[in-house]
Amino acid sequence: MKLLKLSAVAALSCALSISANAAETKPKRELKNNMMVKTNIVPGEVDSLSEMFTEGMFYGRIRTNYFKWDWKNDDTAATGNKDNEAFGLGGSLLYKSASYNGVSAMAGFYFTSSPIAALRQDEADIKYVKAGKDTFSRYQISTTGVWEYSVLAEANIQYEVSKTKVIAGRQIFESFLTKSNDTKMIPNTFEAVVLETKELAKTKIRGAYITAQKLRDHTTFHDVITFKDEAGNSWANNDDSAVHKGLSYQNFVTAGEDVNHELIVIDLHNTSIENLKVDVTYGSVPGVVSSITGELNYKIALSGGYSLTPGVRYMNQMDNGGGAVGGATLKGTLAIDKAPATNLGYKDRYTLDSSLWMARLVLKKGAFKAKIAYSAVEDAADIVAPWRGFPTGGYTRAMAQYNWYANTKTAAAELHYDFNKAGLITGFSAMARYAIQNFDEAKQAAGVQADSNILHVDLRENFGNGLYAKIRVGLVSADSRVSGVEKDSYNEYRFELNYLF
Template sequence: MKTKIRLNTIIAAALLVTTVTSANDEVPKQALKSNYQLVYSQKPKQVDNFLEMFKEGIFYGRLRSNTFMYKWEEENTDQKDHYTSGLGGSLVYQSAIYNDFDFRGALYYSHGFTNLSEADIKFAKPGQDVLSRFDYSNTGNQNMSALGQAYIRYSGLEKSDITVGRQLVETFYTASNDTKMIPNVFDGIVFNTTLVSKTPIKLAYLAKEKLRAHTDTHSVLAYGDANSSSSDSPSWDQNDDSAMHKGLTYTKLKDAGKEDAPLITGDIQNTSIENLKLNTSFYVVPELVSEIMAEANYKINMDGFSLSPGVRYIKQFDNGAGEIGGAAINGKLVGKSGAFGGYKDASSLDSQMIAARLVGAYKNFKLNLGYSQVMDEADLVTPWRGFPTAGYTRSMARYNWVANTKSYRAELTINPNKTGVYKDVFMQLSALHTDADENKGQFDENFYYAGFVQNLPMMPELQWRLRLGYTDTDKVDADSLDARFELNYLF
């Protein structure tokens, strides 16, 4: 506890010092895109000696407030109206580059507020990550402090670099997904190269993960149980992501000798053919489960207008996880009918997904019509904050990759840009229909979303966000409103 208090004090003091020293900066050092990825306009330079590596480094600061309100159609023993809020920030230090080496360290902090008691924190929905549910339920602690980045990078390889340590890993299957207070990070090795013409490649070996509501690392694919922690709520001790396969428990994996299996993943992109973008991604958790994704998007340019059809295919391979955890990621084979709760093979994770979209762009407007279908085989296993349906039918907090699920979405975006500074209000409006399989315990639903982002014209370092999602579901008394308001001050 004393260590946590000291770390909290260091973070708060460092944020204050950095705010004062950067108050007169005219050019923002960093900006935040609508997808929560940071864009750095000021970067450290090359230096000639070891001491200058530290002296010429740059601090990046962030103060943040994030508030969530969740309202149910009717409250019951499984549904409680609630709010959560987080107040905190981050401090990142990026060294200068010396002899092709540089390093980065980042501290994050969040103090959570909620109207839910320690016993009721299990009812928290999207705002649960402003604090650690595990710590709150066991000790009442509403503070989180974490070393979120700590890595060394070597860029002396021809058109390539390698990064070792704790880091944000942005691939198709992994993401920082920094939508709450502290990002999702991994301990491992990441290799980037552009040696092949017009073909960037990223490969990663990730030994551990630290999810957004965690202060310590844990297994990439193990669901906590009484053998992973003797404390209350042990399921929140390991990978407790909402898309985690809950049948792959720590005990079952330990019995199989696979509780510490790593995640190996990679992306390959190619733009050799004009207007055609090809993407291939994969992941492997050895001796458990793996996937491969292939995607093609072709852009047709017209007079001031473009039309881009795209298709995506995912194939999931069961390499032993199905026998351990089953075909359903909820860890249970539930449903209204069928010997296996609607699953044709209860012990297989072999599965597939197809998706298609048509994107039209005109000036500052973009319309995306998307479709996805997970085949009637097994659920997709992707609990690392990368979303298989992203860009097609992924909307805020919607997990539409349970087996035999079809989804249809229309999305309109207004004023998008890649700079992260939205002088004009960025708007994202969408309607999603999910055709689910009731035999698997799922329900059809419509989800309506509206999101707004703007940097204040007189203070571009300060950005506000408002996100609203309404669920209209066939499940009795389960319609809900999800409201989120966020402030970010970057310096």
């Protein structure tokens, strides 16, 4: 029955694709392999204020997402696990104005719903939903019982002169630390002022002052780091899966610290040296935590049309006061509101000082891409990055995995093949990733998971005329916890359908 319902949704989306303009050789927008939108056509310059709006462009998207999470051990009483599923149907409508004297504006309205009761958890079980939680708002359901919501996630004004631009308002800001992570129904966006300049040759410099964040399953913008609200609701403020739970509203109040925070991100991208990409990122939540990250990628041409690109990334995290409030672990088990008998496997309870390094080799030729990578976190504090940027992303992170806990080491291999580019199967591409994650067993008492191996497979099809489909599978085999409980093994399945117009 579930497959029949999904097929009906797919048929509806296919029917909608008939109206697409097949004559366009280049669509206004298209989806990249990670299902993030790439915009190809934008409004140009105009000569009057009225034309600024009449010559603007609309961008639409209809999307569905289905998630099935199957735990190996779903004995809820013993593990806290419960098999779960979720289904989302929604979309977005964006408007971007033309540019008049360097000034332009845009707005993005997003909507999501869970209309099929048979494909979602009961209201009482939404706390068990894993990957599919971003198809609805847990906070809204817990307070109103409503399974759909809409939000103006983007609304900003931009001024551009020469090679410099300023964007103010609600916006997507893609950086090492912050991502839209638009793989569900509604992207992660920020209220911010962003300055970007390319005045220096082969160099892009950006600075962002972020005052609020709207996570993918939230209806409103909220603090960038504070967990829970004044009433203690766990699904308010920043409840990202990677949030530092010790940095809670009540803990900040207890410590006499401000509960309202900003996030500052400054980054630099340089390609002055041939074949070498240099990236540096500074991030800070003043009074809480900061970090500086450097990355180098050097492309080497090989015979036969191959290229080999070694890459390294190093992140140094600095405690600016957050450690004394929330403690060293992301789970909050060492925060000031806890009374552990030991440091739960951590060397220093009240610090966020830590570091992370990783390396990779990427081999490419035409439709083929292969990668091997390794990452290691210092045996100090966990890495704080709840803005969907994923510190190990592009290196060793696998789907739904968080491998930046202290003293975690990960090795990963990845293969990607674009069958369309190879002229074999129109519109089809596939990716397989295998990661071996070595967590610190001594930190399981603090909430860190057991060692695991994960196989992650993506199958993607571009049907043309704006219609895309993607199947994702994650198979996780984990050791039992030190306590003897099997808690971390599961299989995950995702299906996504997109129609752009």
